[in-house]
Amino acid sequence: MQQREEKQLDSALESIIQRVNDLKQSIAAMIFKLENEYETMNWPSFLDNYALISGQLTSLSKVMSHDKCPVLRNLTVLPLMLSPERDEQLAQTTEHRVTTFAHDLVPDYLRTKLEPLAETKMLQLENKAVGLQYDNAQKQIATYQKVVSHVWDIVSKAREEWEVESSSRGNTQQNSSVADTHLLVAAVGMGKGLKMNPNGQANPTSGGMMVAPSGRPGGAPGQGQIPPTTQAMNKAPSAIKTNIKSAAQMHPYGR
Numbered sequence: 175m176q177q178r179e180e181k182q183l184d185s186a187l188e189s190i191i192q193r194v195n196d197l198k199q200s201i202a203a204m205i206f207k208l209e210n211e212y213e214t215m216n217w218p219s220f221l222d223n224y225a226l227i228s229g230q231l232t233s234l235s236k237v238m239s240h241d242k243c244p245v246l247r248n249l250t251v252l253p254l255m256l257s258p259e260r261d262e263q264l265a266q267t268t269e270h271r272v273t274t275f276a277h278d279l280v281p282d283y284l285r286t287k288l289e290p291l292a293e294t295k296m297l298q299l300e301n302k303a304v305g306l307q308y309d310n311a312q313k314q315i316a317t318y319q320k321v322v323s324h325v326w327d328i329v330s331k332a333r334e335e336w337e338v339e340s341s342s343r344g345n346t347q348q349n350s351s352v353a354d355t356h357l358l359v360a361a362v363g364m365g366k367g368l369k370m371n372p373n374g375q376a377n378p379t380s381g382g383m384m385v386a387p388s389g390r391p392g393g394a395p396g397q398g399q400i401p402p403t404t405q406a407m408n409k410a411p412s413a414i415k416t417n418i419k420s421a422a423q424m425h426p427y428g429r
Contacts (some may be wrong), residue, residue, distance in 0.1 A: 186242065
């Protein structure tokens, strides 16, 4: 019976060690990629590595929870030899993380409980929780819930503002009409949609093309009135002639 249990223990430990080593290699490879290939690493590749590690953890859990696997928490690990000298086999097994197995290292590596300082701190907190009155505990819980609710409201409001801003950026309101722009360009450039009334003013409400007024310089000769510009030119004296005439009057004998 004892030999059978020892064989089951050896088989279970061998399987566990193998899966732990695979898990360790996967974690090391993932850390190496994060540190050295972070510029070229993409999200699908990261998810693939994460899925591999998750699958290895699941496989390790199945091995440890198998019926043939002994309950490891019922077993005790004892050091067979303690020495302050360097142990090459131990260094090779631990990948040079542990080189000696001395008396001062055993409490740290084979510890099954918390450190004394941490254990003392936990006992103090437990005693304080036990001695706390019910009313004071309820007040502290209510205060804590109030703080958490306030933080939650702030985060929710910021999230709503961010979502509204993102949606407004994606759906920008249109403040112009392409059809109206084309109509305006056609009206200004070609006079489309404008019609001159007899008083010489444009009537934008009437349709049709812009009609040239009578007396326009581009009209037929002998028809219409003389443009105001031409009349102004005829009425205004020539500046060149005036200057020449003034010069002749000032110097009558200068010729």
